[in-house]
Amino acid sequence: MVSFLPLSRAVAENLHDGDAVAFEGFTHLIPTAAAHEAIRQGFSELTLIRMTPDIIYDQMIGMGMARKIIFSYLGNPGVGLLRRARDAIENGFPRRIEIEEHSHAGMANAYAAGAAGLPCAVFRGYRGAGLAAVNPNIRSVTCPFTGEVLAAVPAIRPDVTFIHAQKADRKGNVLVEGIIGIQKEAILAAKRAVVTVEEVVDNFDDFHPNLTVLPSWTIAAIAVVPGGSHPSYTHGYYIRDNAAYLEWDEIAADRDRFQDWMRRNVLEGRADDFAVRVKHLRTAA
Structure with a gap:
């Protein structure tokens, strides 16, 4: 049965050192808050899986958490390189990582096979x-x-998959609106699944029946984290923070600046900081 938990507990109970883990999202609904909580808890020797690794994987790689990455695109979307990932791959800093590169079609089909x-x-x-x-x-x-x-x-079969979504109902079913990537298959392929959501509603009676819904039995834990996808966007809630992606390119280019930013914004941060970060990006639902 799905549990509603604080994010720190949801991560601690479902992610372990050495796990193969997917933090999936496509263009929007990237589970940034969950990734930051994993960084705060200091997991290691992870195999990071994602079709389109962006800055959250750059951060996790830069913090030395990854042993391997499985991916089909690696970059800061709309900007360019993932500089911490490149430093690890080319220079072994802070550690060398193994890479397994696929096409988007290869990754999507591998998730579907796992599901x-x-x-x-x-x-x-x-x-x-x-x-x-x-x-x-x-x-x-x-x-x-x-x-x-x-x-x-x-087939891709993560030990645990994390995604972000708009809503959960009180029974633990999850609704996703807008662009859909491979999140549904990534959840179904995983041994355990954790979802962060913008809000909990009584039921989905007022929503279109063709919206993607993940039934509660596919999910281990749900954490309510408003703004938990920032700096990516959540359709109907807040827009993409383009300035943050541009800023990241400069932050990640310098090892010391990266470590200082991570200390101030992640290691000393909290999940509820995300609601503040998206306040100026809010949009009409």
């Missing part, structure tokens, strides 16, 4: 691409019916 309980994903992909030469987990299989050679990748 379906399958050992691998089989799909058309990687033709003419060089990723298979550097990623031994990209292989090929021959269709037993047509003889067509297809791509195959291992």
Whole structure:
């Protein structure tokens, strides 16, 4: 049965050193507050999984938490590099990390296979691409019916997945509005799932029935964290903080400045700080 918990407890009870963990979100609904809580609790030896790692993974890598990353795009969206990730990959600072790069199609299919309980994903992909030469987990299989050679990748089955969403009802069902990425599949593929939400409502009776709803039985814990996606946006609640992404490029470029920013804004911060950060970005629901 899903539990409503403070974020610190939800993270402590579901994330462990050495876990394979996905903090999933696409364009908006990026679970920043959950990632910051994981940083405060100091987890280590993590395998970080995400289709589009952005600044929260830059922060976690820069804090030495990651052993490996599995991804299909690595960058500060709309700006450029993830400088802490690049420093780790190229210079081993603060530690060397293993990388496993896929295409978006490869990652999406791998999550879907994990959600379906399958050992691998089989799909058309990687033709003419060089990723298979550097990623031994990209292989090929021959269709037993047509003889067509297809791509195959291992299913993604995180130990725990974190996402952010707009609403949960009091029974623990979760509603997602706006652009949908791979969050639903990432939840279903995981052994445990934690969702941060903007608010809890009595029920979903007043919402369109085709909105994405994750039933309560797919979720281990829900934490109410208004603003918990900042600096990304949450559709219907607040807009993207573009200035924060631009600022991050300068912060992450310097090791000492990065550490000072992390100390002041994350290590000494709290989950309820997020509501303050998005106050000027609020939009009509």
